[in-house]
Amino acid sequence: MAKTPVKVTVTGAAGQIGYALLFRIASGQLLGSDVPVKLSLLEIPQAIKAAEGTAMELDDCAFPLLRGIEITDDPNVAFDGANVALLVGARPRTKGMERRDLLEANGGIFGPQGRAINEHAADDIRVLVVGNPANTNALIARSAAPDVPAERFTAMTRLDHNRALSQLAQKLDVPVSDIKKMTIWGNHSATQYPDLYHAEVGGKIAAELVDEAWLRDTFIPTVAKRGAAIIEARGASSAASAANAAIDHVYDWVNGTPEGDWTSAAVVSDGSYGVPEGLVSSFPVVSRNGRWEIVQGLEINEFSRERIDASVRELEEERDAVRALGLI
Ligand SMILES: NC(=O)c1ccc[n+]([C@@H]2O[C@H](COP(=O)([O-])OP(=O)(O)OC[C@H]3O[C@@H](n4cnc5c(N)ncnc54)[C@H](O)[C@@H]3O)[C@@H](O)[C@H]2O)c1
Numbered sequence: 001m002a003k004t005p006v007k008v009t010v011t012g013a014a015g016q017i018g019y020a021l022l023f024r025i026a027s028g029q030l031l032g033s034d035v036p037v038k039l040s041l042l043e044i045p046q047a048i049k050a051a052e053g054t055a056m057e058l059d060d061c062a063f064p065l066l067r068g069i070e071i072t073d074d075p076n077v078a079f080d081g082a083n084v085a086l087l088v089g090a091r092p093r094t095k096g097m098e099r100r101d102l103l104e105a106n107g108g109i110f111g112p113q114g115r116a117i118n119e120h121a122a123d124d125i126r127v128l129v130v131g132n133p134a135n136t137n138a139l140i141a142r143s144a145a146p147d148v149p150a151e152r153f154t155a156m157t158r159l160d161h162n163r164a165l166s167q168l169a170q171k172l173d174v175p176v177s178d179i180k181k182m183t184i185w186g187n188h189s190a191t192q193y194p195d196l197y198h199a200e201v202g203g204k205i206a207a208e209l210v211d212e213a214w215l216r217d218t219f220i221p222t223v224a225k226r227g228a229a230i231i232e233a234r235g236a237s238s239a240a241s242a243a244n245a246a247i248d249h250v251y252d253w254v255n256g257t258p259e260g261d262w263t264s265a266a267v268v269s270d271g272s273y274g275v276p277e278g279l280v281s282s283f284p285v286v287s288r289n290g291r292w293e294i295v296q297g298l299e300i301n302e303f304s305r306e307r308i309d310a311s312v313r314e315l316e317e318e319r320d321a322v323r324a325l326g327l328i
């Protein structure tokens with residue numbers, strides 16, 4: 001029997017992540033090689049023409065799973081019947097812009113998008129926020145969508161997770177596939193905490209396989225500041241690796257994480273590990289039956305506690321700032 005196409009809405013579709021993402025979605029890598037998709041591209045009016053150009057290229061790939069492309073500058077149209085929403089488009093920080101201005105400008109994007117999702121998306125909508133500041137943008141969108149279960153709003157820390165896997169694999173000279181149970185805690189920012197006290201390599205705890213100075217002074221800052229290092233090297237922020245992480249996040253969410261392992265995602269906190277309820281914070285998670293579940297019962301040592309708390313404090317400050325602006 002023919003399957004109904006899944007509607008995937010991508011905002012900021014004409015941007016650099018959009019360009020790295022759309023072809024992979026259309027080829028079946030987001031949801032599965034037997035799942036037909038319809039793409040909806042949301043852009044600002046000035047970028048609609050560029051989005052049309054990308055759509056022409058998508059057509060020219062003749063992807064068997066691609067069942068239609070819609071291009072619009074209206075969130076109510078873009079999210080109408082959407083099953084998956086990838087919120088990539090955001091207002092970048094420009095020269096002279098204060099953090100408050102950045103949060104306010106993004107509130108003007110993610111509030112209306114959250115409302116449009118609330119009113120028009122399909123009942124099974126799943127939202128991944130990529131655009132920065134990703135965790136707090138997800139909080140804003142979620143607050144604007146009271147009728148959508150909170151668990152459907154997530155923000156992306158899978159790129160940080162993948163970066164941590166690669167850094168550790170290179171240090172230990174092992175394939176990435178030998179590493180299990182990596183965790184990113186907190187915010188997608190320089191305060192994030194990549195945790196080696198639960199990660200396992202060949203069944204051994206990773207923190208016991210590296211010296212403490214490397215863990216503290218090299219591993220953590222390299223992972224946490226990798227985004228800035230990419231910008232410095234490329235002259236533009238990460239695009240293909242960010243798109244890859246978005247694909248990994250949604251694929252696992254829909255299809256489940258492998259037994260005996262977990263991944264990292266920023267989800268709405270239920271109070272686990274002392275993270276205040278409602279904050280969108282990164283945790284170790286598994287996906288079962290299409291739902292993220294926070295891995296429970298991990299022992300958190302003092303070193304980890306301090307770092308998780310520092311990142312969560314930053315999330316609380318961002319939450320308080322958007323609350324003061326009336327955005328949540
Ligand atoms: N979470 C992560 O791990 C991660 C990693 C890399 C980049 N990012 C963030 O992702 C975002 C996008 O990055 P990029 O490199 O693609 O940027 P980009 O500037 O190349 O593209 C952004 C696109 O968003 C569009 N846009 C702006 N406002 C919009 C709106 N209201 N509705 C729809 N589209 C809108 C712009 O027209 C532009 O085409 C940035 O905020 C970046 O910081 C996050």
Ligand SMILES: O=C(O)C[C@H](O)C(=O)O
Binds near residue numbers: 159228230237238
């Ligand atoms: O866009 C950025 O500021 C960096 C990005 O979030 C990244 O982690 O690569």
